Amino acid sequence: MPRSLSGSRIREARRRLGLTxxxxxxxxxxxxxxxxxxxxxxxxxxGALLNALAEALEIRAxxxxxxxxxxxxPDLHAALAEHPVATAxxxxxxxxxxxxxxxxxxxxxxxQRIRDQQAVIAALSDRLAHDPxxxxxxxxxxxxxxxxxxxAGILSTVPDVPSDQLARFYEGxxxxxxxxxxxxxxxxxxxxxxxxxxxxxxxxxEVLDHYLLGHGYHFDALxxxxxxxxxxxxxxxxxxxxxxxxxxxxxxRALVHAHLRQYAQDAAAMPLDAFVAVARQVSFDPTVLxxxxxxxxTAVFRRLASLHRPGLDVPRFGLIVVTVAGxxxxxxxxxxxxxxxxxxxxALWPLFxxxxxxxxxxxxxxxxxxxxxxxxLTYAASRQSPRFGVAPDLAASMLFVAQAQSPFTVxxxxxxxxxxxxxxxxxxxxxxxxxxxxxx
Amino acid sequence: xxxRVLIVEDEPNIADALRFLLTLEGFDVTIEGDGANAVHxxxxxxxxxxxxxxxLPNRSGFDILRxxxxxxxxxxxxxxxxxxxxxxxxxxxxxxxxxxxTKPFSNADVVSAVKRLAGT
Numbered sequence: 001m002p003r004s005l006s007g008s009r010i011r012e013a014r015r016r017l018g019l020t021x022x023x024x025x026x027x028x029x030x031x032x033x034x035x036x037x038x039x040x041x042x043x044x045x046x047g048a049l050l051n052a053l054a055e056a057l058e059i060r061a062x063x064x065x066x067x068x069x070x071x072x073x074p075d076l077h078a079a080l081a082e083h084p085v086a087t088a089x090x091x092x093x094x095x096x097x098x099x100x101x102x103x104x105x106x107x108x109x110x111x112q113r114i115r116d117q118q119a120v121i122a123a124l125s126d127r128l129a130h131d132p133x134x135x136x137x138x139x140x141x142x143x144x145x146x147x148x149x150x151x152a153g154i155l156s157t158v159p160d161v162p163s164d165q166l167a168r169f170y171e172g173x174x175x176x177x178x179x180x181x182x183x184x185x186x187x188x189x190x191x192x193x194x195x196x197x198x199x200x201x202x203x204x205x206e207v208l209d210h211y212l213l214g215h216g217y218h219f220d221a222l223x224x225x226x227x228x229x230x231x232x233x234x235x236x237x238x239x240x241x242x243x244x245x246x247x248x249x250x251x252x253r254a255l256v257h258a259h260l261r262q263y264a265q266d267a268a269a270m271p272l273d274a275f276v277a278v279a280r281q282v283s284f285d286p287t288v289l290x291x292x293x294x295x296x297x298t299a300v301f302r303r304l305a306s307l308h309r310p311g312l313d314v315p316r317f318g319l320i321v322v323t324v325a326g327x328x329x330x331x332x333x334x335x336x337x338x339x340x341x342x343x344x345x346x347a348l349w350p351l352f353x354x355x356x357x358x359x360x361x362x363x364x365x366x367x368x369x370x371x372x373x374x375x376x377l378t379y380a381a382s383r384q385s386p387r388f389g390v391a392p393d394l395a396a397s398m399l400f401v402a403q404a405q406s407p408f409t410v411x412x413x414x415x416x417x418x419x420x421x422x423x424x425x426x427x428x429x430x431x432x433x434x435x436x437x438x439x440x
Numbered sequence: 441x442x443x444r445v446l447i448v449e450d451e452p453n454i455a456d457a458l459r460f461l462l463t464l465e466g467f468d469v470t471i472e473g474d475g476a477n478a479v480h481x482x483x484x485x486x487x488x489x490x491x492x493x494x495x496l497p498n499r500s501g502f503d504i505l506r507x508x509x510x511x512x513x514x515x516x517x518x519x520x521x522x523x524x525x526x527x528x529x530x531x532x533x534x535x536x537x538x539x540x541x542t543k544p545f546s547n548a549d550v551v552s553a554v555k556r557l558a559g560t
Contacts, residue, residue: 139522142522145543146451146544149546150454150457153546154457175453436500
């Protein structure tokens with residue numbers, strides 16, 4: 001059985017406050033020598049003495065008890081699992097969390113930063129691979145350069161080009177040079193190089209993507225307001241005011257504002273602590289959560305996707321919500337499951353099968369082109385209340401989680417092979433291929 | 441009789457330069473700018489060599505290549521693309537492209553490849 005580490009935590013907390021052993025011992029009515037034994041983990045304590053020490057050290061008793069820091073140890077195990085080359089012994093995680101909680105938190109913080117940066121890299125990679133503007137313009141530039149190079153090569157090596165052909169070549173050179181300049185300028189403008197700006201978001205949707213990524217897809221200020229007197233709308237205004245990219249009256253600000261309003265509504269209807277507690281009891285089943293909180297499955301999907309954050313031991317979910325046309329309304333990729341920005345997603349995603357059965361929750365295992373296995377939950381529903389004579393405006397949502405982290409019981413069905421989108425998918429024999437493999 | 445070369449390329453200035461170069465070398469050159477007509481043209485002309493771009497209006501060069509190679513006497517294909525990553529090269533080879541070149545190419549390399557494919 002592992003040795004009690006309450007004493008180590010007491011010593012750390014005492015030193016943080018600058019108290020002496022004698023001072024603390026006197027404050028809780030025990031002898032300094034007894035406190036010394038406790039601090040060296042040679043005496044187990046509990047009950048009234050533990051509470052008294054916690055009060056004197058200005059921390060919660062649960063943080064001193066052996067069940068303290070309940071989320072740090074699993075998070076450390078998760079961090080270790082993410083770095084297969086690390087040689088740390090998982091059995092020592094509890095000792096680390098107990099004796100050096102601040103260092104343990106630093107490890108978790110750094111691990112979260114690595115994850116966030118991986119997400120940024122995945123998003124940038126996604127942009128390079130999927131952005132049709134970039135792809136088409138680079139292709140166009142190379143075509144213009146090819147025409148110019150080939151024609152220039154002829155003019156410099158062939159002495160007797162007939163005059164009518166010569167005139168065509170000159171005209172072609174002029175045309176291709178002009179087109180090359182225009183394309184290059186458009187590309188430079190698009191990338192922000194011409195304006196010298198560093199913000200790479202080109203559309204309001206990209207600004208929203210960057211904003212959500214930057215906040216880790218969760219907003220503590222809306223989940224656990226520091227000032228309960230502040231209304232959610234006031235909190236949202238404060239959040240918007242903090243971001244220099246969200247100037248008033250811009251489409252991007254309106255989009256982010258709408259997202260935060262939705263988030264605030266979800267947070268009010270499904271308060272974080274209560275939601276996490278119930279989710280754990282019901283194995284994160286969205287249908288049960290929807291009934292419990294009297295919310296739609298779509299709203300539960302959003303709430304589940306917002307849970308992942310430092311210090312909270314929950315699976316990390318990704319989420320995508322699309323219109324019938326496949327246009328993404330909300331994208332929350334995972335590092336190993338990037339999501340296209342422009343709607344040209346893999347047609348084999350269970351997401352699209354949702355449109356065939358609106359109102360029916362579906363659970364499907366999949367294997368991504370990257371080789372990683374995921375579990376997906378799909379649900380399609382109308383975005384508006386139904387009305388006679390009005391076709392429903394359907395949106396489908398797909399929540400997904402790495403199979404290794406999945407809390408869901410997967411049916412004994414073979415995992416469907418999927419990709420992100422045809423252009424970057426290596427499944428050359430895929431019957432659903434809609435575009436050739438063309439990767440920048 | 442001169443060897444027949446079909447250039448499937450939608451950029452007219454590239455196609456024009458290639459035609460000029462190959463005509464100088466004695467080839468009988470036809471240009472087709474629409475991907476949808478490429479297979480029919482190659483069969484009608486009984487092309488000895490096909491120069492095929494990947495990104496074409498109406499039909500991908502990879503799809504055209506797949507169809508060309510279903511014929512009993514499939515012509516050798518020189519694949520041209522502005523996207524020269526390993527995956528494209530791999531796919532072109534899997535589908536039966538004889539030679540793969542990336543844009544911008546050198547005139548000498550193209551002419552030399554076509555001569556080799558035509559057996560001249």
